[in-house]
Amino acid sequence: MVPDFLIKKIKNVPGCKISYATYMNEVLYNQEFGYYMKKKDKVGAKGDFLTSSNVSDIYGRVFAGVFLAYFKQNALAPVICEIGGGTGRFAKQLLEEMKLLDEEFYRTVAYNMVETSPYHQQKQKETLAGEYNISFYSSLDELPEKQMEGIIFSNELFDAFPVHVVEKREGKLVEVFVTLGDDGELRETIDSPSSQSILTYLKSFKLELKEGQRIEIPLAMMEYAKKLSFFLAKGSIITVDYGYTFNELMRPEHCEGSLRGYYDHKMIRNPLLHPSEMDLTAHIHLDALNHALTEGDMTAVCTKHQGEFLVSAGILEYLQDNYDPNPFSQRSKRNRAIRSLIMDSGWSHSFHVLIHEKNDSGSWAGIVDDKEKKR
8 A cells, every 4th residue: 555645745746756766765764654764673583674783793793803903903083983773783792892802992982873763763772771982863964073083884774775776678778767557556657867867877887788677876875975985084984785796787687676675574576565664775886886985085995795704804713613402502593693694605695895994094904804714
C-alpha cells in the first residue's frame, strides 16, 4: 500500500513523477514517515538487516587497535567522528577495547556520533551510557568545529544515500522515475535525465551503457564526500561499504543495477515494494568515491576487501585455537564470526575498506600491513 505522504508528493510535482533519488529521500529520510526516522528496530535480529558490528564484537575491537596505533604514531588530536553509527554497537566495541589496550589514552579520546535518525540517536545514547567523552549530533553542521583533526569513520553509510537511476533504451539514455499507475500502485516510467549533473557524471567517468543496462548515479554521495574532505583538516577518513569499481560495474551480471530493498532480512529486488517500511541500498561506486575525496585534497592510502583488511589488521589474533565441541559456546561463536568476516564466501565478499588521509602523508606506514599478522 502506498502511504498518503508519498502519493501527495508524486501528485504535487509536474508530470506526477519523481526521480528515484527523491523517492529514496522520502521513503528513507522523511522526518515523520521515513524508514530511518521511525521508532522501530532496523538493525539486528529484530530488524531488517545486519552490519558487521552485529556479527561479532571482534569487529569494533580490531578497529580499536588500528585507531590506537594510528593516533599514537601521528601528532593528531585524538578525535573520532563516526557517521551513521546505527545503534552504537561499533562505538561501544571500539571504546571498550581501547580502554583495555590503553586506559590513559582512552581518557583523552573525544568521540562524536553523527546520526540523522532520532530513534538511532536515542539507541546510541542507551548503548554508550557510561562511556567517556561522547557527544551526539544530528549532522556535521551541528559540531562546534568547522573543521576537525582525527578520524572520520563510517560503516555502510553511503550505500543508503539517494541515487538517480538511468538506463539505455533504444539507443538513448533515459532516467527512470517513480509514478503512480492506474491502480494506485507505484510504477516506473522513463523520461529525459532530470539533471545535467547526471550526464556530467557519466561523461567524466567515461561510462558508456549497453542497450538495456541500468545503473545508479550517486550524486548525493559525491556531494557528501566532498563535504567530508573539507570538514577534515588533518587526519584520515575510513570508509567501510559494499560497492563496485567501474570495471566491475560494467560486467553483464550487473546490467540490472544494484538498487535493492531489505525487509525482514530478505533481499527484495523491487525497490518500490514496502515504501517507508524497508531499507533501500545501492552498491557504491568505489572509483567515484575515491575521486570525490582526492579532489578534496585527500590522498588514497588503500582500498581493500574487508576480509583482507581485517586479517592485515590482526583479526586472526582473536581466534581461539583449542577446539570446543559445543557449537554454542562463546569460543565457537567467536571463531565462526571471525571466519564469516574474512572469508570471500562469507560476510565480507562485497565489502571494502577505503582509507584516505589529509596533510599527513605516510602516516599509515606499518599499521595495516599487506602481510598477515601471526599470533
